Amino acid sequence: MNGTPERDSGPAEPGSEQGGGDDRGSGLPTSAGAATGPGEPARTESLADLLGGRRGAVDATLPPLAFAAGWLLGGESLWGGVGAALAVGAVVAGVRLRRGDRPRSVLIGLLAVCVAALIAVRTGRAENFFLIQVLSNAASALAWTVSILIRWPLLGVLVGGVLGQRARWRRDPALLRGYGRASWVWTATYLLRLAVFVPLYLGGQVLALVVARVALTWPLVAAALALSWVVLRHSLPAGHPGLRHPVAPPR
Template sequence: MGHPDFVARRKPNPDASLAEILGGHGAAVDATVPVVAFVLAFTIADAVAWASPVAWAGGAAVLAAAVIGVVRMLGGKRPRAVLLGLLGVAVAALVALYTGRAVDFFLVQIVSNAASALVWAVSIVIRWPLLGVVVGTALGQRTRWRRDPDLLRGYQRASWVWVGQYLVRLAVFVPLYLADAVVALGIARSVLTWPLVALCVALSWPVLRSALPPGHRGLRHPEDGAEGSRPST
């Protein structure tokens, strides 16, 4: 993941920089493919009355995740990230296989979104906004960004955008889950994965930037005590 300079000498482009730090949509697309494979396999197996359509669907999802994992590893992605993605799909498939209900393939995702919304919200309240933790770690700043009150406030504001994405998913997923709408859940899962992540990335910078006063040097340059270290304009 590249870390381009946030403070370009003549023509800064902070939007693109933040987007690169938060990552592209590759991982989100990877998470969508096994879901599509599950829904397609279940729909076909159920339509032709094959035995254990949930098992066919779960196998298709795991196979799709495995293929993606191999491709990503050959492309240089870390094995740990690949294995975690595969494990998530395998657990979801096992839950559905255990209950015998295809809709339960999405249960792990629903629980994960609920937990994520809670964790992100708590991180904001205790003044350790997760967006700051992620970006600060990516930039090698450790916790220096927390000593800049303007940057801390900006990360808090922008982290609410990420809380919002989890709540949007829950508002859509839960009713569909309760209605046992497997195909609709698969479509919603696909639509609300990488497009929603991309939207969050796009909105994060302007929300964060609204907390930074004129003269602030940007994300790469946390300012201890703000006023004392900010260059005069």
């Protein structure tokens, strides 16, 4: 799912620090901080710290930019755009592997560029390079909405996976409610992209699609990480120990 926060370096270890209360002044519950050495203050962390996402979003904008550059420099040559996108996509994949990203995640990203290029070449339409983006955002919007309605909000699934909690977070009514509310922020990002991408795609506006792709990828992911964290933080009651410490109700 494009634009979904992802931490490529693997699951983070649950913190061992027990904290109390919600430090609203810092914007983070102190108990959500990562464990530190003896005598050191807890290092606070946000959803951006836990999930990453912004770095991967920046990487995702490079092949479309290369496609636009190759398309323009080649006199609106489809092959020029596709060749540039594939070359840059391969370089991005190599850089991601060198910095330790998961091979599966890297291959999925490269495969998406290859499929987008294949669709554009087979149809002979440059705007079809962005068809995968349109479809993936529609699928993501649907998946996030359904996950909230069935009380398995995807933000909770992602954060719980990173923290190694499995489904323990679902037994905490406050966390379940908070993840549900914060997941609507991510649903809105996919709907916003669709509202922009679909008219541009139908109008064959290749350069406008590239601009929209860049503007609605890493800046939007950064904004969604920040806003969903604010929503989640304010959904937790005072004294809640934080994301790393789900509170199961007494039986």
